[in-house]
Amino acid sequence: MRYLTIAIGCALIILSPATARPQAAVDTLLSVGANATVEVDNMVGDITISTWDRSAVRVQATGPADVHFDREESEVSVEAEMVPGHGRETDFTLTIPKDADIHVHTVEGRISIEGTTGRIDAHSVKGLVRVNGGRNAVEVGSVEGGVELSGARGRIEAHSVNEFVALTDVIGDIEATTVNGPVTLERCDTRSLEASSVNGAIVFQGPIHSDGWYSMETHNGTIELTIPQDASATISAFTYNGDFEADFPVTVTEAEPGKTTTFRFGSGDARIELETFNGSIVLKRSNQ
Amino acid sequence: MSEHPTERLSAYIDGELTADERTSVEQHLETCADCQGVLADLRGIVVRARSLEDRPPESDLWTGIEARLDERPEVVPLETHRARRRPSFTMPQMAAAAVALIVLSVSATWWARSGAERGTDGGPPVAAVPPDTATPTQLASLDYDTAVADFEELLTMYSDRLDPQTVATVEANLMVIDEAIDEIVEALEADPERSQLYDSLTSARQRKLDVMRQTTSIIRTSI
Numbered sequence: 001m002r003y004l005t006i007a008i009g010c011a012l013i014i015l016s017p018a019t020a021r022p023q024a025a026v027d028t029l030l031s032v033g034a035n036a037t038v039e040v041d042n043m044v045g046d047i048t049i050s051t052w053d054r055s056a057v058r059v060q061a062t063g064p065a066d067v068h069f070d071r072e073e074s075e076v077s078v079e080a081e082m083v084p085g086h087g088r089e090t091d092f093t094l095t096i097p098k099d100a101d102i103h104v105h106t107v108e109g110r111i112s113i114e115g116t117t118g119r120i121d122a123h124s125v126k127g128l129v130r131v132n133g134g135r136n137a138v139e140v141g142s143v144e145g146g147v148e149l150s151g152a153r154g155r156i157e158a159h160s161v162n163e164f165v166a167l168t169d170v171i172g173d174i175e176a177t178t179v180n181g182p183v184t185l186e187r188c189d190t191r192s193l194e195a196s197s198v199n200g201a202i203v204f205q206g207p208i209h210s211d212g213w214y215s216m217e218t219h220n221g222t223i224e225l226t227i228p229q230d231a232s233a234t235i236s237a238f239t240y241n242g243d244f245e246a247d248f249p250v251t252v253t254e255a256e257p258g259k260t261t262t263f264r265f266g267s268g269d270a271r272i273e274l275e276t277f278n279g280s281i282v283l284k285r286s287n288q
Numbered sequence: 289m290s291e292h293p294t295e296r297l298s299a300y301i302d303g304e305l306t307a308d309e310r311t312s313v314e315q316h317l318e319t320c321a322d323c324q325g326v327l328a329d330l331r332g333i334v335v336r337a338r339s340l341e342d343r344p345p346e347s348d349l350w351t352g353i354e355a356r357l358d359e360r361p362e363v364v365p366l367e368t369h370r371a372r373r374r375p376s377f378t379m380p381q382m383a384a385a386a387v388a389l390i391v392l393s394v395s396a397t398w399w400a401r402s403g404a405e406r407g408t409d410g411g412p413p414v415a416a417v418p419p420d421t422a423t424p425t426q427l428a429s430l431d432y433d434t435a436v437a438d439f440e441e442l443l444t445m446y447s448d449r450l451d452p453q454t455v456a457t458v459e460a461n462l463m464v465i466d467e468a469i470d471e472i473v474e475a476l477e478a479d480p481e482r483s484q485l486y487d488s489l490t491s492a493r494q495r496k497l498d499v500m501r502q503t504t505s506i507i508r509t510s511i
Contacts (some may be wrong), residue, residue, distance in 0.1 A: 041510075105510045108451070123506045126454055141506055144457050159502045162457050179461040179499055192331045196495060198464050211317060211327035217491060219468040232321075238484045240475060260484055269324045277472065277488060 026061040032074050036100040039077040044088040044108040046127070051098040051115045063090025110145070120152075128163075146181070164200070182221065190214075197221055201279070205286065208233050210269035222279040225272070226286045232266030235283075236273045242280035250283060292320065297327050436462075439500040449511055458503055465496045 032055055040047055045063055057076045061067050065080035067090070080090045091109075096102070101118040104111050110127040113120060113134075120134040126144035134152040141147060146163035149156065153171045164181040167174065173192040176183050182200040185193070191212040195202050201221040208214070208231040216223050222242070227233070237244065238260045253264045263283075274281050293313050299305050300313045317323055440459075447455050469492045476485045 107510045123509055125506060125510045126451065141502060143503055143506055144454060161461050161499060161503060177495075177498065177502075179464055179495075198461075198468050198492075198495065210321070210324040211331065213328050213331040219471070219492065238488075240482075240485070240488075267321050269321055269328060271328045275484075275488065275491070277468065277475075 026059060026067045028059045028069065030057045030059070030069065030071050030076050031055060032057055032071070032076055032097065032100070034074065036074045036076065036097050037103070038094065038096050038100050039075070039103040040092060040094065040105070041077070041079045042090065042092060042106040042109060043080060043082050045080070045090040045092065045106065046109045047092045047094070047104050047106055047111045049094045049096060049102065049104065049113045049116070052095050053098060055097055057097070057100075058095040060093040061090055064088070065090035208270050208272070212270045214270065214272045216273070217275045218279060219277045220279060221276060222282055223274045223276050224282040224284065225274065226284045227265060228286050230266070231270070232268060233270035233272050234268040235263040235265070236260045237263065237281045238275045239277070239279065239281050241278045242276055244281050244283075246283040248283075248285040292316070292323055294323065294326060297323065297330055301327070301330055435497060436500070439504070446507065450507065461499065462496060465492060465499065468492050469496070
């Protein structure tokens with residue numbers, strides 16, 4: 001009787017439905033040709049990408065989702081398919097060729113990309129997107145998460161809706177926007193800048209090129225612009241409920257009530273437009 | 289100083305010059321403040337036109353979303369989907385609305401500004417445009433409101449596949465922009481001579497359309 005009980009117990013354990021899908025561990029190496037393109041689509045979970053000098057893509061994944069691979073010549077795509085009833089979060093870690101182009105999308109998860117020199121398209125619905133690198137065309141965005149971009153060169157688009165956008169050491173045409181958060185641009189070298197927020201400050205620090213056009217706009221926030229010593233620019237500034245502040249003497253060339261106030265530095269070549277409804281406009285002088 | 293390469297500056301920005309032509313232009317720019325100023329203006333035009341250039345993909349986005357909805361009747365039954373859709377909802381109309389908004393807003397701003405000038409230099413009197421019936425805010429509202437309503441409807445359709453918190457966040461942010469728009473309109477009504485506010489209003493409304501476009505794009509590529 002004792003053995004029968006044990007046998008029935010074992011049978012019940014073996015036959016009982018699994019209550020949890022084992023955490024799948026994927027570790028795959030896929031060789032790719034030159035000019036590779038890597039695409040990763042995840043629903044829930046983080047995506048971390050770094051680079052190496054090999055012509056191969058290594059994909060590591062942990063989590064309950066089924067991971068599907070597809071490779072055609074130089075294009076590798078990786079997709080996580082969620083299995084109903086078996087947990088949600090699957091994290092990816094990829095190592096890719098340094099110059100590969102990247103398309104990365106996730107709904108709930110962070111994206112981290114380090115050191116690539118290819119084009120980048122990285123978007124999350126509700127997670128931080130952090131990218132270091134990228135060339136030619138770099139598009140990063142999140143609806144609920146912040147966006148951090150550094151070391152990128154080319155045409156840059158960085159968008160959030162409910163968080164901050166922070167760009168550092170970026171070179172190229174820049175479009176950086178959010179609704180509810182600050183937009184900060186530190187050491188950004190651009191000849192074409194469009195930075196905007198609604199509830200947040202705009203901060204810009206970088207060279208002002210004579211042939212450049214710079215637009216910074218917010219509704220509820222301060223605009224802080226650091227002017228290099230040698231800048232040649234015409235600044236058009238408008239604030240409805242705020243003040244102008246400058247930590248150095250400025251000469252107003254035009255100031256009519258209800259209109260834009262204009263400042264001029266050097267011969268006034270570059271065009272700078274600053275607009276905030278409820279915030280102040282702060283001009284600072286850099287030592288460079 | 290060599291002859292101004294004004295006609296080649298646009299091609300220079302677009303990267304359409306040969307290496308020699310580019311070098312020539314850059315050498316000229318180094319010493320010519322006039323051309324540097326023209327180049328800065330051109331870059332400004334390019335940036336401002338960017339939102340208009342983005343319209344065709346927006347059309348594609350919405351078409352794709354509609355197709356997805358049709359592909360998944362278990363999520364939104366076709367009959368329900370059709371019933372929910374307003375007869376006027378098509379993406380070309382959406383794109384047209386966005387463009388029309390910009391054109392109308394710019395036109396209205398120009399009209400409002402030039403109206404004051406016409407009134408002082410012998411042109412048609414300002415009263416030729418009854419302010420109570422043709423203000424920029426009213427001119428811009430019809431197509432704009434349709435676009436906004438369509439987006440909100442789409443967000444509702446997606447609500448069963450999006451985290452409710454995400455939907456709430458997007459709606460809260462659109463409300464933030466609405467509050468900004470209301471504040472500008474209020475200021476404009478109190479002080480209609482403050483001409484910069486027309487630009488602020490146009491910009492804020494454009495911002496809302498941009499947010500809707502960007503959000504749709506992110507959601508579409510991620511789900």
